[in-house]
Amino acid sequence: MQALLLTAALIFFAIWHILAFDELKTDYKNPIDQCNTLNPLVLSEYLIHAFFCTMFLYAAKWLTLGLNMSLLAYHIWRYISRPVMSGPGLYDPTTIMNADILAYCQKEGWCKLAFYLLALFLTTYMA
């Protein structure tokens, strides 16, 4: 049950990201503000996901754990290779508007959304 709630939260995060980048792309918001709102979310999302993984580990759900570990690894890599910044978070307002980076972030958002939805079904039907 708790897992369901948390997955819902993750889905929410993913949707939030997608919306945020869309706003950026359509010139709706200032990148500085947007990064300020997004950056705190990044770490909390990662932590929730890490918490999941540990839960799966304890529950010995190896299949789900395997799936989630790949995402966890990606998260770690992503955070290690983030731009130089003093606060938490991933997004740098000076580079976020670069079309390549923006497109990447959007794609990442959609992929994660799909992944979390899949995870939601898995946890619902396999639990």
Added chain:
Amino acid sequence: MSAPSGSPHATAGARTPPRPGVAVAPAALASSGPAPARQNGPAQSQMQVPSGHGLHHQNYVAPSGPYSLEPGKLASSLPDGQCNDYYSGLYTLPAQKVATPGAASHTGAQQVYCGGPPAPPLLGTLPGPVPGATVAASHMHTSASQPYPSFVNYYSSPTIYTASSSAASQGFPATCHYGVSAVSNAVHPSVSYSSLPPGDPYTQVFTSQSALATGPGRKGSFPGQNAAPSRPSALAAPLPPQHLQQQSLAGYSALSWSVPGLPPTQDKLIRNHSGPLASASSSPANPVADSLAGPSMQNAPPPRSSPVVSTALPGALSTRVLPAGKHPGELVALGAQPQELPPQKGMQYGDYVNNQASSAPTPLSSASDDEEEEEDEEAGVDSSSTTSSASPVPNSYDVLEGGGYPDMHSSSASSPAPDPVPEPQPVPTPTAPQSAKVAKPFGHSYPALQPGYQNAAAPPTSGVQPGAVPYAAFQQYPQQYPGVNQLSSSLGGLSLQSSPQPESLRPVNLTQEKDVLPPTPIWAPVPNLNLDLKKLNCSPDSFRCTLTNIPQTQALLNKAKLPLGLLLHPFRDLTQLPVITSNIIVRCRSCRTYINPFVSFIDQRRWKCNLCYRVNDVPEEFMYNPLTRSYGEPHKRPEVQNSTVEFIASSDYMLRPPQAAVYLFVLDVSHNAVEAGYLTVLCQSLLENLDKLPGDSRTRIGFMTFDSTIHFYNLQEGLSQPQMLIVSDIDDVFLPTPDGLLVNLYESKELIKVLLNALPSGRVSVFQTQLPSLGAGLLQSREDPNQRSSTKVVQHLGPATDFYKKLALDCSGQQTAMDLFLLSSQYSDLASLACMSKYSAGCIYYYPSFHCTHNPSQAEKLQKDLKRYLTRKIGFEAVMRIRCTKGLSMHTFHGNFFVRSTDLLSLANINPDAGFAVQLSIEESLTDTSLVCFQTALLYTSSKGERRIRVHTLCLPVVSSLAEVYAGVDVQAAICLLANMAVDRSVSSSLSDARDALVNAVVDSLSAYGSAVSNFQHSGLIAPASLKLFPLYVLALLKQKAFRTGTSTRLDDRVYAMCQIKSQPLVHLMKMIHPNLYRIDRLTDEGAIHVSDRVVPQPPLQKLSAERLTREGAFLMDCGSVFYIWIGKSCDNNFIEDVLGYPNFASIPQKMTYLPDLDTLSSERTRSFVAWLRDSRPLSPVLHVVKDESPAKAEFFQHLVEDRTEAAFSYYEFLVHVQRHICK
């Protein structure tokens, strides 16, 4: 804080900016109260001119010495009866002066004047004193408004003047009109302002004005622009017109700007003018204006009412020019016979005039549309200002330079001389002139049609014509086309020429071609458009694309393996720029594109956006053309005739009222700084230039210094001595005297001088001289000296902390830019420090191992840089939006700014030396269009507190075959874009990656060409002629400090080179990448050009190889910011003695940084050549005389990029290397 200060100190800088009140000066964003706007409005009119042109003015003044004088004189000389008022008086005066000056002296101006002179004859018709008229014209240029009115009076040609007068009223109006016309002319030389006959002179004048600067520039420009030059001649020989006319007639017949002829018109105009004049009179009032001279005049806004006169008519002007004598054939001989044409045309004008008159008022009254105000300044919908008028904005620099920049590369060189000549003749054509005036442009293009239009409604025809573009185009070209052709071409407007460009596609076997480098400078390729469009297109100096033939699809682009992108130099000093003060700024309703020469008019009432293809209505006011004072000719408005225009924006374009300019200097006064002695240089420069700091009466200035504490200076008015306040708690800095830190420059000037004089005494200091070692932004040394020449990994190209980046963003949010002057002898982590300027749109200057006595050349450089830095034009609170035709999209921007949205760059400050690059991708196939357009709109607050929008529009053809894509490569633009991309790659990935990418760019593009286009299977390396320099430039780039490996390069030097690559405009960057080498010990007058009375030799370019350096010679290398003169060991003693002032090679000192002023022919030639090179750029380069054998020669030799070095290929080896890769 706004701009200038170098604020090395993190702390200091950081703190200050936040203070909104204080810092802000620059920023505009805040809120736009209507009220403020208003202020602006009114104020603007007055102020505008000054502000906008503020700098210019100064410049103008200087250059135009005469001009400036004129205004005053003008005033003094009151009008004869004719001029209602001052104007005439003014004009006359000016005229006199002008006349006096003799055209010759002021090339550009002169020409104009010349034009003026002719006017007199016209005047003959008119009561006014001819001279006056001329003068007036000149005045107009100078001070626009006043002059105009008067002109009008004088001239029978009133129209023009009227226009001017109106313009005057508007502010620039007259000028503007003229300007516009002028502009157009100027811009497109051909444009000749056909100002009305009387106007001719005037027009010319205008042109000259516009040109003012142009004058000189003009010359330059003229060449390019055929028409312009011709005009002068026309002026000179008014009579010729007939001949001209005929010719022109063919082309122009309609145009006929017969304008002149129309006395009636004149009358009308005059009347109109009178109205305006009245208003104008008010304008004159502005003292400022007067003082400013030209500029001020422009300010004179009041007049708005009067619409632009016929000034616009380029033709007329041209005719004058044509005078024939001078530039006989070439120029368009627009000059229709004065009398002949006149009648009809004149009539027309008259009508127009009338219309205008009636209409004019309206515009004034009309307010801007409220429609959509968008947050962005840009978004702002229409702004209302007064009537539309255009004025040429001369940039001082340009003027000074004397045409140096002129758009036309080619033209500049040759043309200049001619102009002067015309002047003398002016007088001659009294009546005739009028007719002569015919506008070249129009005429050419559509002879018949135009008349129609003019008449009124005729619109149809013109309207009918498909290409909107056409209209604009017409004006300018006229000359060139023979009548018929013109028509067809204009009609053909959009169609591309199908024939391939043989020359640019000619296969070149690089491995066998010994001298790829041409002996003459390389100009930007001209897009393969029809002539009309070509002439209208934006100058490549401001706006260039790497591919002048845009591939139809991304797939085609990928096949070509060439980078697609734009290179911008949006705020460049221009010799002439049409400034438009209009009630409405016409923009597309859906994409907000500004109306430009490349839109199409579907009929008279509707136009189709060339970027999004939406059909928009033409606003009622836009139907009236202030330049021609005619109604129903929206396609002849200056906005549609010039691809570079500047609008005076209304309050809709502001988020808050324009702020005063604020300059805060943050100086490092630590022991290290005092030791280096930069303070003396700085304070000296500041003292010298204090009066020249751009700004209005509200300008504020402040100083802070720091060592391990921060010192504030209370300079408040009323104190007898500056107070120094020390804050030692750098972790929580507060402002001890919030009110006293920034003071009004003018009220407290004395105190500031006291302070500046005291500084060198040792208490205070400089910009940044060392690594920040304290406080929030402290940095650690990251450089490992042992890695300097490593061929592998170069680390630490990126910032170590985001402190400076955040600081920059904070400042940017406050519309404050930070400029960094780093004078450091040790590693100072420029990579981190530079962030403060990079993201706040500042600039970065770096003086490694600066010491005022041990390193005098650096001190000299600092001094020169400071002079330019302190006095150059500056725009505050700027944003720049780049739009492109649907289907294209921008994906990466390069330069110093903060990207606020996908197409919007936030620039706290904009300066004329800033360049930008944009990478493009093709998102949708462009198969349904044959042209694509790019538009940059730079919205800024001038230092005089006016909100302005500078718009550049570039139009390029779309092609579907690979061969055509290769034919249109602009290799210089491509290399600059690649350099920018390589910098990004170095920082985000690694230097070796970036180097590989550069090599791959050559390999890929040449192999793609080889396999797809060229049919030969030679053993050699085949490239199209358009790309033949590509490998050479890439090799040069690989040997550039930024990207070289294997040679010892200090990290800061490398990072600085990267910063420069990112922020320099193309012209400067190319010199940095591939310097120009000339042999100067045997200069001759062969092929020399004439620039303002001086003969400038044009030695051929030499390839950058030691094989070209003979011991018997002396060579000059132009690296952009540095000149080296290399003296061979066995150099002719005559040369050494005549030019350097030493008896023989041995006696030349090791460090020599100037050329003595010797009275010998070779010295004169050399100095004139060096001066000419210097004049063509804003930064005065430092000159080093390098003896063969001196230790300094290593610096010189590192620029010889075709030679082999220990760590890098020679040019031939590089080709072989590339070839090997291709064959793989």
